[in-house]
Amino acid sequence: MRVAFGFKAHSGWAALAVIGENEARTHVLVDRRRIELVEELWAKQPYHAAEDLEPQKARDLVTRGIAEAYRIALRQMQAAVQREKARGNEVAACAVLVGADMPSWSIDETLAVHFRMHKAEGVLFRAALTAAAEALGLRATTVPEKELAAIAKERGVLPALATMGKSAGPPWGKDQKDAALAALLALPVRR
Secondary structure, eight states: EEEEEEEEHHHHHHHEEEEOOOTTTTEEEEEEEEEOOOOSSGGSSHHHHHHTTTHHHHHHHHHHHHHHHHHHHHHHHHHHHHHHHHTTTTEEEEEEOOEEEEEOOOHHHHHHHHHHHHHHHHHHHHHHHHHHHHHOOOOOOOHHHHHHHHHHHHTHHHHHHHHHHHHOOOOOOOOHHHHHHHHHHOOOOOO
């Protein structure tokens, strides 16, 4: 079956929902899981880890944290694609929930204002997942998180989410629901 990934990223991890469309053209929840996007605890918040360091050491640590996030996101995306291939599924698309865009602050400019560090860390893991999908040639879509409910309602996918939740059983938390909605929105419509 054709499937789409949906991701809801957090600092250092993401909720992944894999949604498919079976032969009866019914949407089904194929998989849901938490994926880790860091190996070391400090890398969950690389800007915060660097805030008290000397400027060059701070830049080096943040750069290392960003590189780690991108490397691990790619590895996790490859693993997700391989799981679906092993199930006999074709990954048709990938959606990542995103927040507001961030100005292109330098590392130094980001470290200078605490709010900017939070913003940069919020964007980091979303961007890493989007880049990983693109690197694997997946049709990558970003969905503004604040608009998710309205877009899902407009596209008529909320009933499918309710049905999936019943079949999924607990826990069926907000992160998984949001990731599933994003995947539903990314799944190309079959003609």
